[in-house]
Amino acid sequence: MRVFQNNGLSRGFRESCARERKSQNFALELAGFLDTRFSAPHILAPVLAGEPEAFYTNGDDEHLQKLWAREQGRPSDDLEQILLAQIEHHRTDVFYNLDPMRYDSAFVRKLPGCVKTTLCWRAAPSGNLDLTGYDLVVCNFPSILDDWRRKGCKAEYFFPGHDPVMDTYANARRDDLDLIFVGGFSRHHVNRSLALQAAASTPGIRARFHLEDSRLTRLANILPFMPGLGAYRHPPEIRVIRAGPLYGRDLYAALARTRIVLNGAVDMAGADRGNMRCFEATGCGAVLLTDAGRYPEGFVDGETVVTYSSPNQIPGVIKRLVEDASWANSVAKAGCAMVRDRYSKERQWAKFQGLV
Known part of the structure; x- marks a missing residue:
């Protein structure tokens, strides 16, 4: 199976690595990116293993893509045309796209004839996005899969995979902090914001929140008195412990230096749970403290994770986890092993092959 996996870079990650882009060779630049482990739980095993039949790129990364185009003697500024040329050059059988907001059904109709099967991952608000051109839409949120089916797509359950690099961090754990949160802060995160406020108000804990803010949140914090932006501004108890966003290995290291990782689903998820932080926190050996709901198999309250039903429960649970190290360690070890x-x-790869 000749599989081609395309991804997109988040705004925060793109900004964080912009000053480090020095390579003038596609293979070296790609290897450097993969070593950051950004989005590694979503990257398929053959890509991470460097198998020749697997090809990976970030189709929205101008620097990376133009390196490939220049090396192939077909310089272009059109990222879509570069991606299509890469797929044809690779003689791709299976195209797996993690960035369908940019490359939707219209792109699928342009794929070269060598492509026999197309899949995409989408587990977030999508508006009027058309994915009916894909053979399969996948994610690990059943309610979102049902929504794609109602829109005329074939959809199946798929899941992130444990990044083996996490083991290095889990095996060198230490508790420099009691609590950490790493994630987004925007209009899609109302319930999450309430959880953050409750956790930040817990007395006597060492906590840090690494936030990737929406544009409106960043503007509201810069211009706190601008009308209409008050709801987007960080509450005072969050501002004092706020730090910048983290990705990849930096994220793994921070999780492995903290006893508890706070998590909260975005509002569009309904009762479904299973965002990336669930896999990263447990994989790096921390206790996952997360909101109650329908979780993927293996995430069991009190055994492999700890859940809260409302924000007002959070301070009490944090206090217990800090004071009862034996219980916290038991949950953390069970979650990591699971x-x-x-x-x-x-x-993950076996499941993917079955879907294809």
Whole structure:
């Protein structure tokens, strides 16, 4: 199976690595990116193993893509045309796209004839996005899959995989902090914001929140008195412990230096749970403290994770986890073992092959 995996870079990650882009060679630039482990739980095993039949790129990365085009003697500023040329050059059988907001059904109709199967991952608000051109839409939120089916798509359950690099961080754990949160802060995160405020108000804990803010949140914090932006501004208790966003290995290192990782689903998820932080926190050996709901198999309250039903429960649970190290360590170790086994890269790849 000749599989081609395309991804897109988040705004925050793009900004964080902009000053480090020095390579003038596509293979070296790509290897450097993969070593950051950004989005690694979504990257398929053959890509991470460097197998020749697997090809990976970030189709929205101008620097990376123009390197490839220049090396192939077909310089172009059109990122879509470069991506199509890469797929044809690779003689792709299976195209797996993690960035369908940019490359939707209209792009699928332009794919070269060598492509036999097309899949995309989408687990976020999508407006009027058309994905009916894909053979399969996948994610790990059943309610979102049902929504895609109502829109005329074939949809199946798929899941992130445990990044083996996490083991290095989990094996060198220490508790420099009691609590950490790493994630987005925007209009899609109302319930999450309430959880953050409750956690930040817990007395006597060492906490840090690494936030990737929406544009309106950044503007509201710069111009706090601008009318209409008050709801987007960080509450005072969050501002004092706020730090910048983290990605990849920096994220893994921070999770492995903290006892508790706070998590909260975005508002569009309904009762479904299973965002990336669930896999990253447990994979790096921390206790996952997360909101109650329908979780993927293996995420069990009190055994492999700890859940809260409302924000006002959070301070009490944090206090217990800090004071009862034996219980916290038991949950953390069980969660780490569970995600390493049940969501291994081998199982993820086997599932992907079955979907194809």
